[in-house]
Amino acid sequence: MSAAPLPATPATLAFDAQAQQNAFVQCVMGLQRTLRTTPLGWALVAWICWGRTPPAALLTWLGLAAAGWAASMLVLARLQRAGPDVQHHGRWLLGVAIADGAWWGAVMPLLSGADTALNAILAAVLCGAMAVNAPAYVPHIHVFHALCAAMWLVALLSLPGHPAPGMTDIVMGLGVFLGLLCYVMRGIARRVVEGLRLQLANAALTAQLSEALAAASQQAATDGLTGLPNRRSLDQLLDTQLALAQREGRPFSVLMLDLDHFKAVNDTHGHAVGDAVLRGFAQRIQTQLRRSDVCARYGGEEFCVVLPGTAAALALDAGERLRRAVAAAPLSADIRVTVSVGVATWQAGDDAAALLARADDALYTAKRTGRDRVVAAPPG
Ligand SMILES: Nc1nc2c(ncn2[C@@H]2O[C@H](COP(=O)(O)OP(=O)(O)OP(=O)(O)O)[C@@H](O)[C@H]2O)c(=O)[nH]1
Numbered sequence: 001m002s003a004a005p006l007p008a009t010p011a012t013l014a015f016d017a018q019a020q021q022n023a024f025v026q027c028v029m030g031l032q033r034t035l036r037t038t039p040l041g042w043a044l045v046a047w048i049c050w051g052r053t054p055p056a057a058l059l060t061w062l063g064l065a066a067a068g069w070a071a072s073m074l075v076l077a078r079l080q081r082a083g084p085d086v087q088h089h090g091r092w093l094l095g096v097a098i099a100d101g102a103w104w105g106a107v108m109p110l111l112s113g114a115d116t117a118l119n120a121i122l123a124a125v126l127c128g129a130m131a132v133n134a135p136a137y138v139p140h141i142h143v144f145h146a147l148c149a150a151m152w153l154v155a156l157l158s159l160p161g162h163p164a165p166g167m168t169d170i171v172m173g174l175g176v177f178l179g180l181l182c183y184v185m186r187g188i189a190r191r192v193v194e195g196l197r198l199q200l201a202n203a204a205l206t207a208q209l210s211e212a213l214a215a216a217s218q219q220a221a222t223d224g225l226t227g228l229p230n231r232r233s234l235d236q237l238l239d240t241q242l243a244l245a246q247r248e249g250r251p252f253s254v255l256m257l258d259l260d261h262f263k264a265v266n267d268t269h270g271h272a273v274g275d276a277v278l279r280g281f282a283q284r285i286q287t288q289l290r291r292s293d294v295c296a297r298y299g300g301e302e303f304c305v306v307l308p309g310t311a312a313a314l315a316l317d318a319g320e321r322l323r324r325a326v327a328a329a330p331l332s333a334d335i336r337v338t339v340s341v342g343v344a345t346w347q348a349g350d351d352a353a354a355l356l357a358r359a360d361d362a363l364y365t366a367k368r369t370g371r372d373r374v375v376a377a378p379p380g
Pocket residue numbers: 225258259260261262263264266270271272273274275278299300301367371
């Protein structure tokens with residue numbers, strides 16, 4: 001049972017083109033392999049004909065075969081270097097096949113004679129040669145048809161005035177065998193090419209899926225408005241930092257930042273401007289951080305900065321730096337805002353909730369004592 005063909009869409013047509021190119025490359029490589037074993041076929045023919053056909057005829061055929069073989073090898077090497085351009089190089093492959101078929105077919109007019117048994121054996125050798133060649137041509141089966149046709153047509157040349165009885169039957173039998181071989185190989189070829197297309201379709205689908213998955217996980221971790229990591233990412237980051245702190249005693253701090261009187265910005269200028277201010281705020285903060293520091297949107301106009309490897313004093317400095325950077329220039333158009341900052345540094349026994357709660361308390365103190373200031377949470 002053959003695989004169901006893919007429906008014709010732009011994507012599947014692209015797979016078709018790609019599958020054809022792959023098939024072409026495989027065909028060229030397969031032929032090179034087969035041609036390397038061809039001299040064994042010559043040896044067989046020479047052994048069979050030795051003492052039974054005139055040496056001049058045998059030498060003529062061997063010379064013809066060697067010339068055709070060398071030319072085919074050269075063309076295939078060139079095709080391999082040229083790459084999988086089926087449109088431009090397909091006819092060269094066809095040429096190789098026709099030449100191969102012709103010199104194999106020349107066995108009959110050149111080497112067959114009055115000895116019917118010899119003629120039948122030669123025909124059997126030709127059948128074997130075509131059967132050996134067939135797998136190499138499977139990805140490009142119409143070329144195999146040309147090979148068989150060329151061989152049989154040249155074999156037909158032996159018929160007019162042939163001295164041996166039954167020669168017509170032998171050549172016709174050869175034709176029947178080649179016809180059957182072509183028919184069977186055609187079915188196999190269809191399945192192979194379909195398999196190649198499905199393989200490519202699968203690979204493309206897998207690539208699309210992993211891209212979509214990467215985009216989805218990126219989206220799930222990012223705040224849509226500011227492009228900063230969201231609360232979910234923050235939780236993961238805090239877990240990592242807590243594990244490091246607990247295992248290695250490495251300190252880290254968090255800053256809780258909340259824009260001052262942000263409601264007034266929305267009320268005065270509208271929500272869209274408020275959004276622009278939040279984006280400007282996110283950008284401003286990011287320009288002030290080290291590569292290892294992470295600013296996440298905690299929710300609304302509240303943000304949380306995680307400072308890995310940072311003890312209390314340096315965290316306070318960082319908070320102050322951020323506060324000044326925000327107040328220094330408008331965040332969007334001519335809208336200036338200030339920010340209040342609460343600082344908390346991890347201490348043994350803290351989990352994420354306790355650490356954030358201490359930072360939040362410090363932030364609340366900053367708000368309560370006038371805003372636009374940085375307050376560190378007391379230890380304990
Ligand atoms: N434009 C915009 N506004 C937001 C967003 N999220 C929260 N807000 C607004 O932020 C404002 C927060 O107001 P409040 O909690 O009263 O705080 P505040 O006005 O900043 O006052 P203080 O924090 O006490 O200084 C509310 O008006 C929210 O609607 C957002 O994504 N975009």
